[in-house]
Amino acid sequence: MQDYLNGLNEQQREAVLTTDGPLMIVAGAGSGKTKVLTTRIAHLMAKGVDAFNILALTFTNKAAAEMKERIEKILGNNEARNLYIGTFHSVFARILRAEAHRLGYPNSFTIYDSEDSKSVIKAVVREMNLDEKHYKPNIVLGRISQAKNALVGPLEYKNDFQLQQEDMRSSRPAIAEIYKAYASRCFKNGAMDFDDLLLKMYELLNTFPEVLSRFQHKFKYILIDEYQDTNPVQYQITKLLAAANENICVVGDDAQSIYSFRGATIENILQFKNDYDDVKVVKLEQNYRSTKKILHVANTVININKGQIPKELWTDNLEGEKIRVVRSMTDNDEGKFVADTISEEELRNHFNHGDFAILYRTNAQSRAMEESLRRRGIPYRIFGGLSFYQRKEIKDFIAYLRVISNTRDEEALKRIINYPVRGIGKTSIEKALIVANEGNITFWEVLTKAAQYGFRAGALEAINKFVLMIQYFQSLLRDKNAHEVAVQVGKHTNIVKDLFNDKTTEGLARYENVQELLNSIKGWVDDQENLSQIDEDGILLDNVDNRNAQNAMSLGAYLQQITLLTDADKDEENDNVVKLMTIHAAKGLEFPVVFVVGVEESIFPSAMSINTREELEEERRLYYVAVTRAKSKLWITYANSRYKFGTVTQNDPSRFISEMPAEYVDNSYSGAGHFNVPQNNMGSAYERMNRTYTKKSDFSADSTNYNKVNSGFSAPAKKSVLPTQAPKQYTPVQKIHQPTVNF
Ligand code: ATP
Numbered sequence: 033m034q035d036y037l038n039g040l041n042e043q044q045r046e047a048v049l050t051t052d053g054p055l056m057i058v059a060g061a062g063s064g065k066t067k068v069l070t071t072r073i074a075h076l077m078a079k080g081v082d083a084f085n086i087l088a089l090t091f092t093n094k095a096a097a098e099m100k101e102r103i104e105k106i107l108g109n110n111e112a113r114n115l116y117i118g119t120f121h122s123v124f125a126r127i128l129r130a131e132a133h134r135l136g137y138p139n140s141f142t143i144y145d146s147e148d149s150k151s152v153i154k155a156v157v158r159e160m161n162l163d164e165k166h167y168k169p170n171i172v173l174g175r176i177s178q179a180k181n182a183l184v185g186p187l188e189y190k191n192d193f194q195l196q197q198e199d200m201r202s203s204r205p206a207i208a209e210i211y212k213a214y215a216s217r218c219f220k221n222g223a224m225d226f227d228d229l230l231l232k233m234y235e236l237l238n239t240f241p242e243v244l245s246r247f248q249h250k251f252k253y254i255l256i257d258e259y260q261d262t263n264p265v266q267y268q269i270t271k272l273l274a275a276a277n278e279n280i281c282v283v284g285d286d287a288q289s290i291y292s293f294r295g296a297t298i299e300n301i302l303q304f305k306n307d308y309d310d311v312k313v314v315k316l317e318q319n320y321r322s323t324k325k326i327l328h329v330a331n332t333v334i335n336i337n338k339g340q341i342p343k344e345l346w347t348d349n350l351e352g353e354k355i356r357v358v359r360s361m362t363d364n365d366e367g368k369f370v371a372d373t374i375s376e377e378e379l380r381n382h383f384n385h386g387d388f389a390i391l392y393r394t395n396a397q398s399r400a401m402e403e404s405l406r407r408r409g410i411p412y413r414i415f416g417g418l419s420f421y422q423r424k425e426i427k428d429f430i431a432y433l434r435v436i437s438n439t440r441d442e443e444a445l446k447r448i449i450n451y452p453v454r455g456i457g458k459t460s461i462e463k464a465l466i467v468a469n470e471g472n473i474t475f476w477e478v479l480t481k482a483a484q485y486g487f488r489a490g491a492l493e494a495i496n497k498f499v500l501m502i503q504y505f506q507s508l509l510r511d512k513n514a515h516e517v518a519v520q521v522g523k524h525t526n527i528v529k530d531l532f533n534d535k536t537t538e539g540l541a542r543y544e545n546v547q548e549l550l551n552s553i554k555g556w557v558d559d560q561e562n563l564s565q566i567d568e569d570g571i572l573l574d575n576v577d578n579r580n581a582q583n584a585m586s587l588g589a590y591l592q593q594i595t596l597l598t599d600a601d602k603d604e605e606n607d608n609v610v611k612l613m614t615i616h617a618a619k620g621l622e623f624p625v626v627f628v629v630g631v632e633e634s635i636f637p638s639a640m641s642i643n644t645r646e647e648l649e650e651e652r653r654l655y656y657v658a659v660t661r662a663k664s665k666l667w668i669t670y671a672n673s674r675y676k677f678g679t680v681t682q683n684d685p686s687r688f689i690s691e692m693p694a695e696y697v698d699n700s701y702s703g704a705g706h707f708n709v710p711q712n713n714m715g716s717a718y719e720r721m722n723r724t725y726t727k728k729s730d731f732s733a734d735s736t737n738y739n740k741v742n743s744g745f746s747a748p749a750k751k752s753v754l755p756t757q758a759p760k761q762y763t764p765v766q767k768i769h770q771p772t773v774n775f
């Protein structure tokens with residue numbers, strides 16, 4: 033076992049050693065909050081606390097995986113795999129898999145992603161004869177989500193004065209009714225959306241005292257990272273769970289609260305002291321991440337905000353270089369500058385691709401950056417672009433697995449009922465949907481009893497064949513695992529064969545993607561078999577007494593984990609690429625060199641967030657998060673003009689730039705040119721660089737990575753060909769050397 037206390041500072045050590053009772057760690061960026069949380073878990077386990085009794089909630093599943101890995105290293109065993117650790121959503125989904133039946137859902141409930149949710153809303157709005165342009169699915173879903181996160185159910189919505197007022201103001205009085213219809217449709221479909229994973233967990237604990245008591249006793253120790261970004265429903269759940277033992281440790285930074293638009297509230301941090309008796313508060317003030325200059329700039333900017341908990345971070349790290357602020361004429365020049373600078377830094381200062389992060393306020397800003405990186409041949413990855421699991425061919429294939437797992441899942445059924453084409457036309461589908469709605473039965477039930485409903489002969493035959501096929505797949509679960517079933521789906525539906533026969537570039541890519549999906553399922557199944565699946569207290573596999581149910585559970589669990597991947601949960605293999613992401617997605621992360629781009633008025637702060645002090649302060653906190661991601665070098669760039677919605681707009685540099693102390697800022701760089709270095713130097717540098725970058729074989733160390741990442745570049749429609757969402761813990765696709773499945 034490692035001496036995990038060694039190297040911690042005094043406050044950190046105190047936080048780790050205070051195991052019992054409520055503990056709050058409020059501290060600035062890079063002060064080791066996450067490190068303390070990790071070490072504290074290791075310490076609890078070293079003291080003999082069973083991993084099964086520890087609940088740890090993190091911001092991403094990747095962060096959870098990293099924490100587990102570190103704990104295993106500290107303890108020198110693999111007990112950490114038994115921890116309940118992950119995002120709120122994934123941990124609660126895992127619990128609901130065993131408990132959902134109490135709330136009337138199948139335990140194999142489907143998790144709707146936002147696309148599924150929007151499709152349900154669209155259908156509901158249409159059925160209610162409302163103006164579909166006014167009641168846009170994403171607006172309506174946003175309102176419903178807001179309500180759910182504030183613990184306002186469909187029935188209470190009507191009585192919520194504030195929500196009602198907002199709906200009146202935007203002239204959308206029907207939202208309450210849509211919410212009701214949406215909720216009952218999801219329930220009928222045996223589906224929970226993302227917010228339901230929290231709301232239903234709360235309902236479960238609140239409605240069933242015996243369940244609450246079981247979990248209170250199970251989770252003897254609760255730890256929460258990034259507590260400043262929890263919302264009311266998360267807050268209520270953790271309060272319920274912690275009530276029996278009060279061994280709860282929350283870690284956060286009020287200066288990094290950046291999710292109030294999703295209902296998170298800083299109040300949770302401020303309130304913590306009132307929620308429990310004898311709360312111990314530990315402040316960490318030493319920053320271990322950034323240079324003195326970066327830290328000073330961050331401190332200065334955040335201190336402009338009025339409502340912060342006062343704290344001053346200091347660091348023993350090097351003084352570092354000034355923060356470089358760079359002006360470019362256009363967004364393309366800005367992109368070019370960033371790419372040139374990355375190449376230059378790699379050559380001169382021996383940085384690797386993976387040392388750089390480009391952070392922006394909104395996803396749309398990635399385009400200019402991508403283009404210039406591509407032109408320079410610098411491998412990169414976008415976090416938050418179209419993910420592997422959002423691709424059409426993948427969603428279609430997965431829809432089969434969803435239906436097999438839960439036939440109530442109407443959205444999935446609609447996707448595949450006539451895919452591949454099998455003669456069940458639009459009219460028949462609509463008819464079946466109407467029958468289902470009117471008779472308040474599921475779409476699937478209508479299909480299974482199709483003979484009763486007067487479909488035309490051809491359609492009836494096709495429906496019957498479809499039902500039989502799905503039932504056949506379900507019967508396979510008796511002795512086949514998720515991967516074997518998926519292979520059969522590929523075979524029997526002809527999906528794989530059809531894709532194989534499509535020899536266009538897109539067809540080929542789709543075929544490869546489906547193969548990769550099958551491989552990733554195989555990898556996942558293998559991993560599961562290596563893991564002990566049954567909790568000591570039987571939580572995960574309650575009521576499981578045969579192989580059939582176990583296979584079904586395993587299929588459900590697979591579907592759950594792919595739905596819950598967040599942007600930040602990409603696989604860690606081939607990590608040596610420049611990372612592009614929004615600042616929101618960068619929370620908790622650190623990089624040697626950071627570019628914050630598009631730092632202009634109307635973009636950052638966003639034009640939508642400058643009307644109230646609260647909004648502006650949240651933007652400033654976001655700026656603080658961006659700045660504090662950098663370890664050694666920080667570049668802030670802006671462009672005078674950029675394309676926005678197809679027209680050129682002119683922007684001023686952001687007010688946040690002028691808020692940085694001038695003596696810490698170097699603005700001698702200009703985006704129109706390159707480094708201010710002698711030309712002859714530049715020439716040789718570029719020559720060398722071009723040689724390096726034009727020959728792929730020079731990337732011998734990570735040539736697969738280079739090729740893979742870049743293979744997406746040739747097809748402009750795709751951002752990356754990598755299944756970047758496959759999480760490491762379930763064996764990343766490219767690592768598996770499975771023979772291709774033949775069909
Ligand atoms: P954020 O607010 O961004 O989430 P944080 O407070 O969680 O930051 P960590 O990510 O835990 O900070 O730590 C920041 C960096 O400092 C990490 O690289 C971590 O390993 C390092 N670090 C923390 N404490 C120490 C220490 N006592 N000695 C050496 N390095 C440390």
Ligand code: MG
Binds near residue numbers: 065
């Ligand atoms: Mg952290």
